Amino acid sequence: MEQQVITNKKVILKDYVVGFPKESDMILKTSETITLKLPEGSNGLLVKNLYLSCDPYMRGRMTKTEGSYVESFTPGSPLTGYGVAKVLESGHANFKKGDLIWGFTGWEEYSIINAEGLFKIEHTDVPLSYYTGILGMPGMTAYIGFYDICAPKKGEYVFVSAASGAVGQLVGQFAKLSGCYVVGSAGTKEKVDLLKNKFGFDEAFNYKEEQDLDAALKRYFPEGIDIYFENVGGKMLDAVLLNMRLNGRISVCGMISQYNLEQGEGVRNLFTLITKRVRMQGFIVFDHYHKYPKYLEMIIPLIKNGAINYIEDIVEGLENAPAALIGLYSGKNVGKQVVVVARE
């Protein structure tokens, strides 16, 4: 086999981060020339990374934690995360050269990765980048978090925060497909417009323009909220609790407003869990990947027939990855944040 000699560009985490992460917490490095080759006896894969996914949960991995649900990043090494890649060389029976995969890979041009937990991409008549979003982890998160955790019923009132994000935009559309009334919150006028005009939310509002979130929710949900898809935590959760209906459900998916705080904001209205008999359920998509084939069966036709829209915020080049990742925490991205490393 002919072996290529290359340099490998990488995004390295300099050190663990306290507070709000900055671009300068990461550094772009190019390796010395190396031979592109899987080590002898490896059962992993040598891949060329195509698309990298910027996801809010990655903030937690910039902090040193033990026993968390995902490992911390290793300072001095490239970040890792979800991505779409092409197999250049396979040491694993389930994959072969030329396969396209999605799953955990490195923030670099070429990676040697563990084959366990990877998904082989079968449908290639949709944008490949979708496997970082609607056809990847965020898609499954919306699917499990809405259908399984919230058990929606036709006519119910659904509220989604961070509603134009990688997960939220799907939850809103799933809610409409389920016959629910759905309102989303986001942080700019542009996003609010998207929610109403592109994703079919019944209503949407800019939470930054609301002095009183409780009052805003009462305006959009005079009857109260049956289902809250929680992406932000903090003050929004506290306001939502005051507006839950009897037997309401809160799917706890993320709390992005809290990730850069050294101490979380206090949530004061949990007593309404009792008075309104509310179920609040945290979940992590990792536990549910066995349902991925079932999800694909549902979602692929919806994409192809245009019943579901998906908006991506695509930046070109690994050198722009640190800014893209950090942009998530100030809401700079419009839709799913993707970094293109290479297109094929």
Next chain:
Amino acid sequence: MEQQVITNKKVILKDYVVGFPKESDMILKTSETITLKLPEGSNGLLVKNLYLSCDPYMRGRMTKTEGSYVESFTPGSPLTGYGVAKVLESGHANFKKGDLIWGFTGWEEYSIINAEGLFKIEHTDVPLSYYTGILGMPGMTAYIGFYDICAPKKGEYVFVSAASGAVGQLVGQFAKLSGCYVVGSAGTKEKVDLLKNKFGFDEAFNYKEEQDLDAALKRYFPEGIDIYFENVGGKMLDAVLLNMRLNGRISVCGMISQYNLEQGEGVRNLFTLITKRVRMQGFIVFDHYHKYPKYLEMIIPLIKNGAINYIEDIVEGLENAPAALIGLYSGKNVGKQVVVVARE
């Protein structure tokens, strides 16, 4: 029918209460002489009250609220609450003179009450006062909140706060009957001793003696907590969240530490709902009374064969009811707080 002329002693709420309630928020009044008689055409019951139940949720009724799950008290009128009473005259086909009932009645010697929602007492070979506790609302609360909401499995780690109270003492014993490891917290040495020596908790601690509740929980639950039966809220809940195990369950029954605060304490550690995939479920026993016959089937034999202990804190006389009720909020009661109005 011979008609008795009596005076009726009552405990009246003077006005809505802000902050910590005081004895002087209530006043004892004796009515003018009246004839003990059900009004013509009433479908209610004229009852003689025997035992009154002091329950933490009553604090909420001292505040003016609308649309809550129970009505506020009416200033100038007697408090109402759970009690055991004897029917003197019945306007309802389901009850007759001489019947013993439990359910909502007035804080007074004689009441005319609505027959809806009352339970006729069939088992009288147990203490009648038990129908304010183990055989009444708190018993059903422990039963539903532990078995239905927490779905305990043998070998799981269970934590109960306010563990010597009307509900907590039962939850601990149900946990032991289910083969769980159970630890309780309470606010005095006497209560801690009761938990270990009378109710069979594996361990117990005085939360007032712990500087660091997180550290205390880590000491008692080195493996973490599978099930938390939440009676107190606030700081304890926050510490528990840091110690939940994967797929843990929190049954949200009450938050007594918060009832006298104008604004609830902030709970900062809700993110662990996600990382540990925790289900937090509020409930109210009212929704579950249809399971009362099934509960009785389980609990009556356990009482009779001594497999379950139940401790009551009984005060004599309606004049001592205000202090007894207020004592709940400083943890003065040891076990279920009952007021004897009359013994038969």
